[in-house]
Amino acid sequence: MERFRAQRERKIDIGPRRLTRFDMNPMPLTSFVPVAPDSDFPLENLPYGVFRPRAGGPARIGVAIGEYVLDLAVIDEAGLLSATPVGGRGMFAQDSLNAFMAAGPTAWQAVRSVLQRLLTADEPTLRDNQVLRDAALLPQHTIDLLLPAHIGDYTDFYSSLYHASNVGKMLRPDNPPLFPNWRHLPVAYHGRASTVVVSGTPIHRPYGQTKPADSPAPVYGPTRALDFELELGMFIGPGNDLGSPIPIDQAEDHIFGFVLVNDWSARDIQGWEYQPLGPFLAKNFATSISPWVVPLAALEPFRCQGEPQDPPPLPYLQPVRPGHFAITLEVWLNDTRICQSDSRYLYWSCAQQIAHHTVNGCRLRPGDLLASGTISGPDKHTRGCLLELTWRGSEPLTLRDGSQRRWLEDGDTVTMRGWAQGDGYRIGFGAVSGTIRRATLE
Numbered sequence: 001m002e003r004f005r006a007q008r009e010r011k012i013d014i015g016p017r018r019l020t021r022f023d024m025n026p027m028p029l030t031s032f033v034p035v036a037p038d039s040d041f042p043l044e045n046l047p048y049g050v051f052r053p054r055a056g057g058p059a060r061i062g063v064a065i066g067e068y069v070l071d072l073a074v075i076d077e078a079g080l081l082s083a084t085p086v087g088g089r090g091m092f093a094q095d096s097l098n099a100f101m102a103a104g105p106t107a108w109q110a111v112r113s114v115l116q117r118l119l120t121a122d123e124p125t126l127r128d129n130q131v132l133r134d135a136a137l138l139p140q141h142t143i144d145l146l147l148p149a150h151i152g153d154y155t156d157f158y159s160s161l162y163h164a165s166n167v168g169k170m171l172r173p174d175n176p177p178l179f180p181n182w183r184h185l186p187v188a189y190h191g192r193a194s195t196v197v198v199s200g201t202p203i204h205r206p207y208g209q210t211k212p213a214d215s216p217a218p219v220y221g222p223t224r225a226l227d228f229e230l231e232l233g234m235f236i237g238p239g240n241d242l243g244s245p246i247p248i249d250q251a252e253d254h255i256f257g258f259v260l261v262n263d264w265s266a267r268d269i270q271g272w273e274y275q276p277l278g279p280f281l282a283k284n285f286a287t288s289i290s291p292w293v294v295p296l297a298a299l300e301p302f303r304c305q306g307e308p309q310d311p312p313p314l315p316y317l318q319p320v321r322p323g324h325f326a327i328t329l330e331v332w333l334n335d336t337r338i339c340q341s342d343s344r345y346l347y348w349s350c351a352q353q354i355a356h357h358t359v360n361g362c363r364l365r366p367g368d369l370l371a372s373g374t375i376s377g378p379d380k381h382t383r384g385c386l387l388e389l390t391w392r393g394s395e396p397l398t399l400r401d402g403s404q405r406r407w408l409e410d411g412d413t414v415t416m417r418g419w420a421q422g423d424g425y426r427i428g429f430g431a432v433s434g435t436i437r438r439a440t441l442e
Contacts, residue, residue: 047429051143073092076093084110108256153369155368157188191371198291199291223282246355263374331415
């Protein structure tokens with residue numbers, strides 16, 4: 001990094017300033033880096049990720065801009081983040097975002113403001129320094145994306161009214177579809193952080209116990225009802241001390257950013273094991289996430305009201321402002337789009353989930369992952385899993401090649417995409433995908 005010493009000595013002032021249109025995004029911003037109009041990664045977005053150059057070298061942190069990644073370790077070493085609270089601390093020359101997540105919203109906003117200014121079309125600092133540009137801006141096809149964080153804990157909620165109602169109608173047709181507690185608190189279960197994998201990781205069909213309807217006893221073997229679940233996940237930032245709940249009006253200060261989540265599910269295993277304590281082996285074999293973490297600040301222009309809450313929640317869950325975001329979500333099975341939903345269909349907001357998760361003093365830590373649960377809407381094409389789309393296998397889907405699916409088959413690839421559409425730009429998440437491999441046992 002010796003060749004960047006001149007930047008450090010010049011002490012270029014591109015530090016945080018008062019709020020500008022960089023922060024509020026009323027119109028598309030322009031970067032000197034080429035960005036297509038339909039790109040997921042315009043200057044308004046700048047999602048964070050962890051990557052490793054295919055040419056060699058250690059993992060480090062970057063942001064996506066168009067078809068490139070900006071290497072923040074290089075930018076920091078050049079002294080261009082010195083005006084921020086985290087500059088010069090080696091925070092971006094790491095293999096996870098955990099330390100930056102822990103730094104909190106003041107640091108996040110300071111870094112974001114500097115990066116947007118550095119990449120804008122009329123800022124010469126990076127634009128006109130060819131040596132620095134060549135070192136810091138890498139084509140995305142020359143890198144491998146890794147898990148963005150060391151995930152200590154993973155909680156999966158059940159926050160879509162439409163999904164919960166559909167599941168209840170299928171499984172308990174003679175009873176009310178929702179359990180009595182559902183409209184009063186964000187239901188969740190504790191998942192398995194060790195099996196959260198980055199997009200592109202193959203998914204092996206899991207083994208487990210099932211209880212076929214025509215069998216007098218359970219049987220052991222690979223699942224025959226493998227499913228996906230379309231979800232949105234949030235990474236926790238600073239977190240809280242043990243015994244100190246996070247009030248709902250402070251909850252969003254602990255949201256670093258969002259990813260797409262595919263909560264793979266084995267429905268036949270789940271149906272046999274879930275009573276009385278909920279999912280176990282049916283869920284913990286794999287959860288896929290997208291590699292780019294979209295900052296909360298990038299989604300601010302898309303904040304909206306969610307589903308009406310009736311009855312009103314208890315005071316500790318009453319929102320102080322709209323807590324949902326208008327994010328279009330798609331699921332593709334091989335080359336066929338089978339679902340188009342929207343995160344605004346969620347009943348419980350992220351702030352409510354955090355407030356409830358910590359109301360008993362439970363500790364959240366930097367890098368913890370909280371997922372929304374399956375996001376389904378009121379229409380059939382908005383249902384976020386095969387369980388609903390095929391109505392428990394009774395209404396098979398026809399794919400583009402003429403084949404039918406009740407559940408996922410070996411060789412199938414599920415790809416999820418998401419974006420918030422602005423005026424002339426979009427805040428995209430990229431994709432999360434996984435291909436099913438046949439069941440194997442050592």
